[in-house]
Amino acid sequence: MAAEEIEPKYVPKPDGADPVATRLVAELKHDRGILACKYDPANQFLFAGARDYFVHRWDLGKEPVLEPPADPKKKPRYPPVPTAPADSRLEMAEHQSWVGGVSLFSDGDRMATGDFVGQLIVWIDRAGTPKPLFSFEAHKGSIRKVAVSPDGKLVASVGNDGAVRVWQTDAAGKLHQEMLGHDCHVYHVAFHPDGKSLVSADLKGVVKHWDVESGKLVREIDASLLHTYSVKYEVDVGGIRGMTFNADGSLLACAGATGEDKGIAHSGDARVLLFDWESGGLLKALRHEKKEVCTAWGVQFHPDGFIIASGGSRTGGFLWFWKPEEEVAFHRLKFRQRAPGFDVDLAPDRKTLAVADHDGTVRLYEMAAEENVETPEESVKT
Amino acid sequence: MKYDPACNSNAHLVSRRSMLGNMVAGAAGVGALGQLIHPLVAREIEAKNKQVLIFLLNGGLSQFESFDPKPNTDTGGPFRSIPTAVPGTHFCELMPYTAQIADKLAVVRSVYAERVPGSHGGAREYVVTGRPPQQGPYPWIGPVYSRLLAANEDLPGNIHITPSRWGPRQDAAFLGPRHASLVLSGGKPPLNVDRPDLFNEELDDTRYRLRQLADQRFSQRRRTAYTEAYQSSYDQAAQLIRQKELFDVTKESEKDQLRYGSHDMGRHCLLARRLLQKGVTCVKVTHNNYDSHMENFNFHLEQLGEFDQPFATLMQDLKESGQLDHTLVMLVTEFGRTPVIQPDNGRDHYQDSWSVVLGGCGIQTGGVLGATNDNGTEIANRPVHVGEMFHTYMQAVGLDPTATHLVGGNNVPIGAPERSAVKELLI
Numbered sequence: 001m002a003a004e005e006i007e008p009k010y011v012p013k014p015d016g017a018d019p020v021a022t023r024l025v026a027e028l029k030h031d032r033g034i035l036a037c038k039y040d041p042a043n044q045f046l047f048a049g050a051r052d053y054f055v056h057r058w059d060l061g062k063e064p065v066l067e068p069p070a071d072p073k074k075k076p077r078y079p080p081v082p083t084a085p086a087d088s089r090l091e092m093a094e095h096q097s098w099v100g101g102v103s104l105f106s107d108g109d110r111m112a113t114g115d116f117v118g119q120l121i122v123w124i125d126r127a128g129t130p131k132p133l134f135s136f137e138a139h140k141g142s143i144r145k146v147a148v149s150p151d152g153k154l155v156a157s158v159g160n161d162g163a164v165r166v167w168q169t170d171a172a173g174k175l176h177q178e179m180l181g182h183d184c185h186v187y188h189v190a191f192h193p194d195g196k197s198l199v200s201a202d203l204k205g206v207v208k209h210w211d212v213e214s215g216k217l218v219r220e221i222d223a224s225l226l227h228t229y230s231v232k233y234e235v236d237v238g239g240i241r242g243m244t245f246n247a248d249g250s251l252l253a254c255a256g257a258t259g260e261d262k263g264i265a266h267s268g269d270a271r272v273l274l275f276d277w278e279s280g281g282l283l284k285a286l287r288h289e290k291k292e293v294c295t296a297w298g299v300q301f302h303p304d305g306f307i308i309a310s311g312g313s314r315t316g317g318f319l320w321f322w323k324p325e326e327e328v329a330f331h332r333l334k335f336r337q338r339a340p341g342f343d344v345d346l347a348p349d350r351k352t353l354a355v356a357d358h359d360g361t362v363r364l365y366e367m368a369a370e371e372n373v374e375t376p377e378e379s380v381k382t
Numbered sequence: 383m384k385y386d387p388a389c390n391s392n393a394h395l396v397s398r399r400s401m402l403g404n405m406v407a408g409a410a411g412v413g414a415l416g417q418l419i420h421p422l423v424a425r426e427i428e429a430k431n432k433q434v435l436i437f438l439l440n441g442g443l444s445q446f447e448s449f450d451p452k453p454n455t456d457t458g459g460p461f462r463s464i465p466t467a468v469p470g471t472h473f474c475e476l477m478p479y480t481a482q483i484a485d486k487l488a489v490v491r492s493v494y495a496e497r498v499p500g501s502h503g504g505a506r507e508y509v510v511t512g513r514p515p516q517q518g519p520y521p522w523i524g525p526v527y528s529r530l531l532a533a534n535e536d537l538p539g540n541i542h543i544t545p546s547r548w549g550p551r552q553d554a555a556f557l558g559p560r561h562a563s564l565v566l567s568g569g570k571p572p573l574n575v576d577r578p579d580l581f582n583e584e585l586d587d588t589r590y591r592l593r594q595l596a597d598q599r600f601s602q603r604r605r606t607a608y609t610e611a612y613q614s615s616y617d618q619a620a621q622l623i624r625q626k627e628l629f630d631v632t633k634e635s636e637k638d639q640l641r642y643g644s645h646d647m648g649r650h651c652l653l654a655r656r657l658l659q660k661g662v663t664c665v666k667v668t669h670n671n672y673d674s675h676m677e678n679f680n681f682h683l684e685q686l687g688e689f690d691q692p693f694a695t696l697m698q699d700l701k702e703s704g705q706l707d708h709t710l711v712m713l714v715t716e717f718g719r720t721p722v723i724q725p726d727n728g729r730d731h732y733q734d735s736w737s738v739v740l741g742g743c744g745i746q747t748g749g750v751l752g753a754t755n756d757n758g759t760e761i762a763n764r765p766v767h768v769g770e771m772f773h774t775y776m777q778a779v780g781l782d783p784t785a786t787h788l789v790g791g792n793n794v795p796i797g798a799p800e801r802s803a804v805k806e807l808l809i
Contacts, residue, residue: 098460116460265675314725
């Protein structure tokens with residue numbers, strides 16, 4: 001009898017990424033939790049916001065090194081991973097609180113960052129000696145995210161004051177449009193790839209679609225699956241933590257957690273909602289095959305067609321991979337560390353992922369099998 | 383069953399206050415009686431006009447996000463510290479209104495306790511009894527004030543304004559249900575406080591007098607703790623029905639309702655002011671949702687955003703009316719929160735150090751006692767045990783915490799005997 005043929009869960013495209021083979025390849029270490037990370041399109045630098053008052057820039061050209069084990073006699077639980085040398089990290093000082101919003105201009109020179117006390121900074125010479133072009137108070141209270149328009153002429157910011165503000169990028173505080181209407185904290189913002197539309201997303205799972213030029217509300221998209229109202233505690237829990245468009249703008253993904261009312265001390269189950277942009281309809285609520293009590297914090301579309309999310313809770317951190325047409329993840333990678341990945345970004349090589357981890361490290365994962373080496377033990381196929 | 387004031391059996395679990403809270407006539411399960419307990423100490427005459435306002439920030443207020451901020455450290459959150467009315471003293475920016483009245487407060491940044499069984503419940507009991515819960519049950523501080531300070535027999539001595547869906551607590555222990563908290567769940571008046579349409583006031587009074595006569599006749603031959611509890615319950619229920627406007631915060635001016643805010647905490651603070659003005663001895667206001675194992679910063683932003691302004695407004699009003707001169711204000715929480723920021727952006731329970739705030743009568747205000755180290759991981763100066771705080775709460779209103787309750791023939795110290803008051807906090 002012929003051996004049963006097992007259908008692979010994902011077939012990589014020629015020269016494409018192989019998410020099932022995803023493995024940890026380097027660690028960029030810091031001592032504060034990392035909240036956001038973005039690759040430089042030239043793949044020269046990685047920029048991050050953290051639980052401190054700096055924007056951090058790692059020079060990816062400096063080769064990570066294997067550090068000697070702390071106790072050579074003790075067998076390590078996991079194979080050692082190369083670490084970026086200490087001098088590869090530059091601290092960009094100017095912020096007055098944690099930096100949760102990081103977005104790069106496509107001009108290779110500028111970047112925008114926002115902090116938890118409402119300060120927005122546009123930096124220049126990001127690849128050289130970065131310095132603020134200007135900074136100003138963009139929101140009362142925290143800025144949660146910032147987004148630079150595709151043409152680099154605008155930067156959008158959202159925050160705890162419920163406002164969505166679009167700023168011109170040629171001078172400080174030049175307001176292009178203010179969009180009001182959220183009745184709670186606004187957690188995320190993203191420009192549509194056409195540059196004409198903007199989406200903002202809030203604690204209650206409301207996605208608002210705005211016309212960038214007029215500032216008018218076009219429609220709302222219902223992502224309230226990612227929100228729970230705790231009746232016992234009389235509070236809103238959850239919200240949209242990650243949000244992004246695919247390259248052609250036909251799909252919108254929103255990440256978070258859904259589930260029953262567990263009060264204020266426990267997360268729901270990780271979910272990524274996939275919407276058809278044209279209709280605004282929900283296509284899929286992407287999930288792991290088992291209950292995953294944690295939050296999906298960051299989400300990305302891969303050009304090969306699959307979707308990646310990072311997340312977790314105190315019980316563990318994960319990367320999930322989905323095909324857009326299937327609700328259940330075809331692969332999940334459990335992190336070595338018990339810490340969630342708050343953000344995920346795809347490198348220009350399309351095969352490397354950067355994950356911003358709670359434990360103060362940006363970890364780089366390669367979506368390709370190491371030559372002549374079996375899949376690492378921590379990679380759990382589903 | 384013989385009356386045993388220290389008994390904790392289920393037979394005593396239907397408290398008189400819970401009955402009053404629902405205005406239900408019927409005291410089948412009513413147990414121990416405060417009237418039969420005779421404390422050895424004479425009531426301090428001068429303490430009789432003292433009142434107490436307690437704020438319980440339930441779940442465990444983060445000291446980092448309130449009274450002991452550590453910005454730009456590995457443990458500090460995203461929020462800044464701001465100057466207060468006391469030069470050199472900073473609070474977290476989530477408390478801008480409270481910062482403006484810091485001169486009317488005494489902040490203790492170095493409170494600690496041992497870990498006790500029962501998580502929140504156990505820790506809370508430790509804070510409000512001054513004793514670890516496994517030694518108890520001991521009466522909570524509200525019932526103690528009701529027992530030792532309440533002068534007006536027509537009013538409940540101890541009212542607890544809570545978030546919705548909170549029921550009565552068995553908090554009076556051996557002091558008896560007479561002193562247990564009358565719980566106003568959601569800040570609403572007790573249920574069924576309206577007289578049935580069937581009776582007008584005259585008819586109801588007649589009915590009440592008839593019931594009294596029957597009670598008296600019955601009691602002449604069968605007087606027990608239960609019959610007294612039964613009679614007392616009716617008496618207080620009748621008083622509450624006559625004074626139902628006591629609980630009606632809409633009787634306050636529109637201007638004041640606006641000043642305090644339309645959310646629950648605003649209404650509850652205004653109700654607390656009303657109850658104190660009407661002469662209630664001890665009013666406790668509980669504010670919820672500080673148990674922020676997850677999203678500590680979001681929840682503190684929300685909760686303190688609700689708490690800060692009405693609390694400061696109430697303090698200001700009490701000061702301007704002169705009531706603060708005879709009212710002790712306590713802002714307590716069952717424990718603090720961990721310096722370490724947990725993976726879900728939360729902070730866990732922390733009993734090694736947290737902050738307690740006092741104000742009003744008997745308190746040396748306008749300063750900070752104790753300190754934690756640079757990143758708040760440990761107490762650096764003047765540790766203060768929760769048991770010492772309990773003694774301080776007593777002494778501030780002129781009560782002697784080393785005196786005793788007489789319970790079933792035994793003397794039970796009011797405060798834990800191994801502790802004493804924090805003298806630096808007292809005038």
